[in-house]
Amino acid sequence: MKNIMVIDDDIYIGDMLEEMLRREGYGVRRAYSGTEALLLLEQKSPDLVLLDLMLPGLSGEEVLSKITGIPVIVLSAKAEVSGKVRLLLKGAADYITKPFDMDELLARVTVQLRNAAVSGKTAALTFEELTLEVDSHEVRAGEKPVRLTKTEYAIFVG
Structure with missing residues (x-):
């Protein structure tokens, strides 16, 4: 409600x-x-x-x-x-x-x-077990958060 x-x-x-x-x-x-x-x-x-x-x-x-x-x-x-x-x-x-x-x-x-x-909906990109929350720059493998440096993140999305 x-x-x-x-x-x-x-x-x-x-x-x-x-x-x-x-x-x-x-x-x-x-x-x-x-x-x-x-x-x-x-x-x-x-x-x-x-x-x-x-x-x-x-x-x-x-x-x-x-x-x-x-x-x-x-x-x-x-x-x-x-x-x-x-x-x-x-x-x-x-x-x-x-x-x-x-x-x-x-x-x-x-x-x-x-x-x-x-x-309020956030965009997310998913490939197999990996999920990228575009707005928050969070990456998950399954349900487990993955910590990435700025460089790793840039390579990941690039």
Whole structure:
């Protein structure tokens, strides 16, 4: 089950999002302020974050700057294009303006989770018992790791 953190101080919107996401089979954690969100993120990383910008404590923009490796969809009433562009360049995976259509939001959630799953896969080259993990430069013979110097690795892949 994929887990989604909803960070929004508006109880009505948060309840609506939680109900919709649970109905679609997602696990949901809630945070009502930026500070609470960071505390919860330290405990357990979700697969995706839905983030409002106007939060008590730390702002949504401050929270966004502290989240790495998790896709974040910003949900905000702020509709200025310059603000959207700035946040997308600062790390938001997507930006949707309130009010929004629930079907559109679900589609965007699905796309972000799919993209995260695809990018999480590492490329591996295999020949008989040897496996080379391209991203990490790890080599294994069967299940046993093989230590290679940089020169040996270069010859191995060359």
